[in-house]
Amino acid sequence: MTTKERVYAYKDEIIASLARLVKYNSVEGTPTETEPFGPTCAAVLKEALGMMEEHGLKTTNLDNYIGFGEIGEGDKLVGVLGHLDIVPAGDGWNTDPFTVTEKDGKLYGRGTSDDKGAMVASMYALQILQDEGYKFNKRVRLITGTNEETGSRCLAHYVEKEGHFDYGFTPDANFPGVYGEKGMVSARFSCNDSRIISINGGEASNVVCNKCTTVLPNDFCDFDKVKQYLEKENLEYTLTDVAEGKELLVRGVAAHASTPYLGRNAISYTFQALAFAGSNDPLVTKYNALIGLATDGSNCNVKYEDKYGALTFNNGVIKTEDGVIWGTIDIRTGLLVKSEEIVERMQKAFDTIGLTLQVRGLVAPLFYEPETPWVQAMVKAYRDVTGDMDTQPMTIGGGTYAKGINNCIGFGCEFAGDDNHIHDANEFVKISDLLLQVEIYVETIKNLCEL
Numbered sequence: 001m002t003t004k005e006r007v008y009a010y011k012d013e014i015i016a017s018l019a020r021l022v023k024y025n026s027v028e029g030t031p032t033e034t035e036p037f038g039p040t041c042a043a044v045l046k047e048a049l050g051m052m053e054e055h056g057l058k059t060t061n062l063d064n065y066i067g068f069g070e071i072g073e074g075d076k077l078v079g080v081l082g083h084l085d086i087v088p089a090g091d092g093w094n095t096d097p098f099t100v101t102e103k104d105g106k107l108y109g110r111g112t113s114d115d116k117g118a119m120v121a122s123m124y125a126l127q128i129l130q131d132e133g134y135k136f137n138k139r140v141r142l143i144t145g146t147n148e149e150t151g152s153r154c155l156a157h158y159v160e161k162e163g164h165f166d167y168g169f170t171p172d173a174n175f176p177g178v179y180g181e182k183g184m185v186s187a188r189f190s191c192n193d194s195r196i197i198s199i200n201g202g203e204a205s206n207v208v209c210n211k212c213t214t215v216l217p218n219d220f221c222d223f224d225k226v227k228q229y230l231e232k233e234n235l236e237y238t239l240t241d242v243a244e245g246k247e248l249l250v251r252g253v254a255a256h257a258s259t260p261y262l263g264r265n266a267i268s269y270t271f272q273a274l275a276f277a278g279s280n281d282p283l284v285t286k287y288n289a290l291i292g293l294a295t296d297g298s299n300c301n302v303k304y305e306d307k308y309g310a311l312t313f314n315n316g317v318i319k320t321e322d323g324v325i326w327g328t329i330d331i332r333t334g335l336l337v338k339s340e341e342i343v344e345r346m347q348k349a350f351d352t353i354g355l356t357l358q359v360r361g362l363v364a365p366l367f368y369e370p371e372t373p374w375v376q377a378m379v380k381a382y383r384d385v386t387g388d389m390d391t392q393p394m395t396i397g398g399g400t401y402a403k404g405i406n407n408c409i410g411f412g413c414e415f416a417g418d419d420n421h422i423h424d425a426n427e428f429v430k431i432s433d434l435l436l437q438v439e440i441y442v443e444t445i446k447n448l449c450e451l
């Protein structure tokens with residue numbers, strides 16, 4: 001029997017196993033004394049560990065933060081690291097998000113791709129290796145966390161208790177592997193000497209703002225010119241008379257903060273329009289000088305590019321609170337630059353122009369040379385199984401578990417060109433893709449064991 005035949009023989013069982021995990025609405029909940037992420041996250045972890053026992057793995061539950069199943073012998077440890085928690089299902093589903101529903105060769109349900117599907121695929125990869133009589137000369141651990149979506153405190157707990165592994169992957173990204181993840185800087189600017197009565201826009205710092213509402217005094221600027229600018233830019237807007245003066249609503253286009261150039265920022269266009277209309281309000285002037293329409297940070301002197309990609313800059317949210325206007329900044333740095341250096345350059349630019357800046361978080365980039373043998377071992381497994389020699393290993397602006405543990409990269413479970421509606425309504429995985437994942441992980445685990 002070939003590996004593919006073995007995988008396909010398990011098809012119905014794999015789908016049933018996925019359904020056992022998808023039925024838990026494992027969004028982070030209220031902690032109890034023994035359940036740090038709430039009872040449902042603890043329950044789905046228990047279910048997954050039970051399934052691993054059924055598949056011949058020796059399991060450990062680390063205080064309901066995270067657990068693992070292990071097989072094999074040896075000093076070296078191979079890690080497969082994924083998560084069982086999910087983001088809220090939200091609206092817009094055509095099926096029950098917690099019941100795996102098969103339609104046109106696809107399995108719908110929250111977590112079918114991110115990341116419960118990959119956990120089931122990894123479990124069956126280890127089952128098939130046992131069926132094939134494979135001799136594990138290293139220990140292999142399937143590690144399942146329950147807090148990836150809301151802070152990865154599960155992985156921090158794992159590293160504290162169990163340390164790092166020697167080689168590993170997190171099937172929570174893309175094939176054929178992600179050897180670099182940009183660093184991140186999150187910050188806030190604030191201003192308390194503006195005549196803007198209120199400005200509010202955006203819902204999340206990591207999304208390009210697609211709607212911004214500003215209330216302004218009647219003598220703030222020439223509102224005919226505001227209209228003229230927005231029409232020239234082909235942006236949807238409304239301008240209404242309100243008790244305090246005028247209310248301007250500008251609509252932009254949302255995009256993820258790691259690709260802000262794909263969106264149109266409603267906040268940035270609002271400030272551009274106000275300047276075009278003759279406003280010399282301090283915030284309008286300072287915003288345009290430091291941020292403007294640039295999505296590469298060029299206005300505040302943090303533009304950076306290396307052979308792996310360019311820095312991105314996004315102001316996702318702006319709010320007026322107690323007379324202070326503040327906004328978020330989300331920067332994805334390059335791979336070969338220190339996040340501290342970006343902060344220093346940005347701070348200097350903001351100080352010079354006189355806009356208050358508060359840095360709230362720094363994450364270092366992750367980078368492994370693509371030629372690293374254990375990285376190559378994974379890429380080879382993907383290529384040998386799929387025959388796809390064209391899709392290259394990549395770098396991303398987002399972050400995965402790989403940043404939280406040594407010797408780990410994102411590998412799978414999304415295939416190039418696929419959009420599985422991750423974090424969105426109607427999330428799915430193609431059955432053929434799920435089975436292909438199993439086949440790839442069988443080969444990958446073998447390759448890593450043989451390093």
Ligand SMILES: [Zn+2]
Nearest residue numbers: 114115148172
């Ligand atoms: Zn995920």
